[in-house]
Amino acid sequence: MIFEAKQITLKDGRTAILKTPCIEDAEKMLNYIKKSCGETDFLIRYPEDWNGITIESEEKWVEGLRVSPVVLAIACYIDGEIAGNCEINFNRTIKTAHRASVHIALIKKYWNLGIGSAMFAELIAAAEARPEIEIVELEFLEGNDRAKALYEKFGFKVVGERPNAFKLKDGRLLKEYFMQKQLRNK
Numbered sequence: 001m002i003f004e005a006k007q008i009t010l011k012d013g014r015t016a017i018l019k020t021p022c023i024e025d026a027e028k029m030l031n032y033i034k035k036s037c038g039e040t041d042f043l044i045r046y047p048e049d050w051n052g053i054t055i056e057s058e059e060k061w062v063e064g065l066r067v068s069p070v071v072l073a074i075a076c077y078i079d080g081e082i083a084g085n086c087e088i089n090f091n092r093t094i095k096t097a098h099r100a101s102v103h104i105a106l107i108k109k110y111w112n113l114g115i116g117s118a119m120f121a122e123l124i125a126a127a128e129a130r131p132e133i134e135i136v137e138l139e140f141l142e143g144n145d146r147a148k149a150l151y152e153k154f155g156f157k158v159v160g161e162r163p164n165a166f167k168l169k170d171g172r173l174l175k176e177y178f179m180q181k182q183l184r185n186k
């Protein structure tokens, strides 16, 4: 799916563009996610977990995003740089087609500027535009208070948890929380 370019104004007055990543930006996408994974423990991968991903495979992945009928990816571009990306995945199977899941990660220097909020507004709008979607869901890890605040602001509520979900290199174990936002009841 394609999200056409839309300009937003950040909390510091700068402008940014939200749009589905272009295939020619695949290398930038790979660099952004590797960087982001090195800046926080709250994403599922360490930077080296991306080592097997080549620019060619990333190009195929971006191309797949653009043509997929069940994924909407929205990247944030600032001065040509990718500040972050988010996705909403619409489930395919009949039994789960009422649910969609969302994911988001931004580079640290762009945290707290309102990008996450702008992205979430678009992801929720995309879910609302599909009458079959009743629930939007996500996961976050204990300690990720910024993410939790963002999700609560958009009406997500904790519905469950998985103890010991992440084991960090220093041995610390982190609990994962599941959140859902009820869009509509059927």
Ligand SMILES: CC(C)(COP(=O)(O)OP(=O)(O)OC[C@H]1O[C@@H](n2cnc3c(N)ncnc32)[C@H](O)[C@@H]1OP(=O)(O)O)[C@@H](O)C(=O)NCCC(=O)NCCS
Binding pocket: 040, 042, 043, 084, 104, 105, 106, 107, 110, 111, 112, 113, 114, 115, 116, 117, 118, 139, 140, 141, 144, 145, 146, 147, 149, 150, 153
């Ligand atoms: C989590 C993340 C997506 C949030 O995006 P963001 O652009 O920084 O979020 P925003 O600036 O739109 O909003 C953050 C909100 O949290 C608040 N906040 C910031 N730090 C906070 C903290 N430590 N505790 C509570 N609230 C906090 C801000 O005040 C803001 O609220 P407001 O809009 O009412 O002022 C981003 O920080 C990020 O990519 N983090 C690393 C990767 C990650 O954790 N991804 C999510 C995995 S579940």
